[in-house]
Amino acid sequence: MATVSRVLNGSEKVSAATRQRVLQAIEQLQYTPNASAKALRSRRTTLLGVVIPAVSSIYYLELLKGIENTAIESDYNLIICDAQNSSLREIEYMKLLSSRRVDGFIIINTLMPEEEVAGLARRGFPFVLIGRVVKSANVSSIVVANRSGAAQAVEHLIRHGYKRIAYIRGMFHPDDEERFATYRKVLAEHGLSFDPQLVERGHFTEEGGAQALQRLLQKTEFSAVFAANDEMAIGAMEKARQLGIRVPEDLAIVGFDNIRLARHVVPGLTTVDMPKYQLGAMAAKKLLETLGNEHIVYERVVLKTELVVRQSCGCG
Amino acid sequence: MATVSRVLNGSEKVSAATRQRVLQAIEQLQYTPNASAKALRSRRTTLLGVVIPAVSSIYYLELLKGIENTAIESDYNLIICDAQNSSLREIEYMKLLSSRRVDGFIIINTLMPEEEVAGLARRGFPFVLIGRVVKSANVSSIVVANRSGAAQAVEHLIRHGYKRIAYIRGMFHPDDEERFATYRKVLAEHGLSFDPQLVERGHFTEEGGAQALQRLLQKTEFSAVFAANDEMAIGAMEKARQLGIRVPEDLAIVGFDNIRLARHVVPGLTTVDMPKYQLGAMAAKKLLETLGNEHIVYERVVLKTELVVRQSCGCG
DNA sequence: GCCTTCTGTGATATCGATTACACCAGAATC
DNA sequence: GATTCTGGTGTAATCGATATCACAGAAGGC
Structure with a gap:
């Protein structure tokens, strides 16, 4: 029913009385909106696809955390795909994710050939790369210095x-x-x-x-x-x-x-x-920005590194 | 069109000629089936929700890998939620995931009170617990000894x-x-x-x-x-x-x-x-089994541990 | 008292894939 | 030659939320 939808999505014009009735009914019936239906109609899934070369490496944990924390603030969830260090599997996953109609992708340290990445950009997929720059295409990248x-x-x-x-x-x-x-x-x-x-x-x-x-x-x-x-x-x-x-x-x-x-x-x-956490957070932030806007600004963000001197260099 | 669907989902009765034409059209139009529509109609998302207490801990990486590798074999993807060590956030996420109509949940080392878990079971959510046993409810658990x-x-x-x-x-x-x-x-x-x-x-x-x-x-x-x-x-x-x-x-x-x-x-x-990887893999396997079957067998799987003697105990 | 302007609400079409059903050509049967 | 059957194909209803439209009734203006 239309009114229910109005109540749930920031009421445009619903009287206080009906709002109450609707909320009560929702409570009673344990009604939970169906995200698939919503996605089908609104053409937005509020899902982001994340392609990682290999979940096994600790390196990616902090990254993931940065992405997740940033995404959830905007009510986006993550579908995480482990490509197991194979660029073929990366491409497989990209197809799968685009079938799932995720709103955007974050592709981490991709091994895909440049042409493949450029192809994705040409087809209009919104995505951000972490740890890789592709000059021949309009893509945003977050990298370290x-x-x-x-x-x-x-x-x-x-x-x-x-x-x-x-x-x-x-x-x-x-x-x-x-x-x-x-x-x-x-x-x-x-x-x-x-x-x-x-x-x-x-x-x-x-x-x-x-x-x-x-x-x-x-x-x-x-x-x-x-x-x-x-x-x-x-x-x-x-x-x-x-x-x-x-x-x-x-x-x-x-x-x-x-x-x-x-x-x-x-x-x-x-x-x-x-700055691993930052890398993930920036990528998610950048991606979410481009999703909202009509006018997309592609940019390359370079995060600073810092030398940590311990004992193994003998210079401590 | 119905015929396209027939071609894509293991042809029941399609002539070789039309199959060819359909496949060719799919190729030409770069057609990608819409998973939301499919999910809406078929009432299956082929998504599993994974709730983790905190992505930050390395401990969970191997677990995650076990889940992911097992899930993907059955064409399931993972939505991963980081509860940041808060049981309230865990419950929030469970609601969110059930709104997304994931086919099942894997809940890792949950901090939720027993009653909450039992409630989920009563409402008929298919899920498997890792690292937690709830005696008062019909739930499958994978734990270590x-x-x-x-x-x-x-x-x-x-x-x-x-x-x-x-x-x-x-x-x-x-x-x-x-x-x-x-x-x-x-x-x-x-x-x-x-x-x-x-x-x-x-x-x-x-x-x-x-x-x-x-x-x-x-x-x-x-x-x-x-x-x-x-x-x-x-x-x-x-x-x-x-x-x-x-x-x-x-x-x-x-x-x-x-x-x-x-x-x-x-x-x-x-x-x-x-056996961290095993823990994840077993949980995913168990969950996927229950999803297929009408008749669900709840069980508690206990995985063996092993003492690894190094130098810190002075007994090496 | 009549017409206009809101305001809130229900009816309806839509998103895209699936599925039950109707249908039709041609083969098989009597 | 008429009837039944069958493999193959199109038609239409469906899943649930949303957006558009239409409309009832209240409020306001002359």
Whole structure:
């Protein structure tokens, strides 16, 4: 009935008497409005789709919390999809979510090819990227200052006298590209030559970091390691311990992300702090803004990082 | 059009020719079925609601992963709600989710009063509890063997000669009650008297564990601590370090949960492993079963725990 | 007292997929 | 050749909330 709808959705013109009667009936019948019907008619689901590369990583918890808390303030709920590190599954999920007619998407650290993302933008899906910038398309992105963050880390090591600094890369990810490029740039700025022997890759995991360190040790000598994320830095640290290499005396280690573990490992991991909660909150805020407005402003928000000095770099 | 529906939902009777034409049209028009309409008509959303006390805790990540992976196999998506440790918010969310007509709920470590849970059951909501048993209602629960887990921990300490074993409780949670009761029971079984001076409470957080240890130290003497969860155990461990108390030489510490951190702190935390992924997966499986069947079997599934001995108990 | 202007309320169409039902062509049966 | 059957297709009702419209009755103006 129309009047019920009027009562529920901010009364336009309902008399106090009927409002009372309606509310009473609602109470008695334990009536709960049907969101599907509402969504069908109003063309809004008040749902946001969140695509995460892998729920398993702690890294994403804070992000998620930032998104959730911001979304719920505007009465939006989240459908969370775990792509299990597969860009194919990401695309599958995007289809599924668009079938569910979510009002918008937040896509975290996507592995999708640029063309795929641009395609989504062209089809008019409202979405915001976290941790990825796509220049060829009209998209809003929330990212951290990878360049300045990596620069902080490498400069810190150089300032404290380290000259041969190895770098453990991740696997083909834009964040990694930027951090690696900065590593090279900072070396050059300080008159240090770049040695490709000093670079290895891992899968952003502890295991990957441990293996990368081992390969590096077989190839050459160095006194410091900068890893593209904390997981790999911690993996490298454990491998070093196993091999009897003292950290930081024999080998300084610096990571990136400042995950919770970084504070607890021994020695404490020096790392670049990333405002994870903020990243999620900003993305949700930006997305919700664009949903309301007719006129959309695409923008790239870059959040500042901060170097957290602990013991693993030996500079404490 | 009816034929399109027939093509999409496992053709009953459609000729190969028309099927082709329909599929081609779908392709051309980039047609995506509207899940809201489907849900409205079929009275099924293929959505599950998940209510978590607080997304912030790492503990829940593995759980979530177990739920998600199991749900997606049956084409169910998850709406995740973070109750921020408030049972009022839990109830709010339950209303919201039932308005969204989710097909079922998974309620994790709920703080809701028993009557509230029983009420949900009476109203016929299909749901499964994780980490909570409600005897007065027809509900399925997936829990861990708190009693045998706590017994493993305490017996391990007693077997290795510890006599004054302190216990750090959490805040009014069924898990905690069971673990505490078991602590007392095991002490009694081994002829050790229970000393209320040896018990303090924390908020299941590191900070809480640290403060509880401090209060304990002011009251009495003891050589071992069993904490109701790892977070508190780790907090206590750090507090001990700050106070110059050596772990495990001066003080043995044992936790519960086996969170990822437990392996990384120094000394490694001896703890009771909880099959977190399994817990989530079983809950989702159980829920999906009940959704299909007319005839529902309520059951309580108890998953086994396992003591993981590391260095913090000094028995390695 | 007649006409206009509100104000509040019920009736109706709509969103898009599903489903029961009607229908029709062509095959099968007598 | 007339009748029955069957596989395939279109028609229309339905799910529940909302938006538009129409209309009854009250209030106000001349």
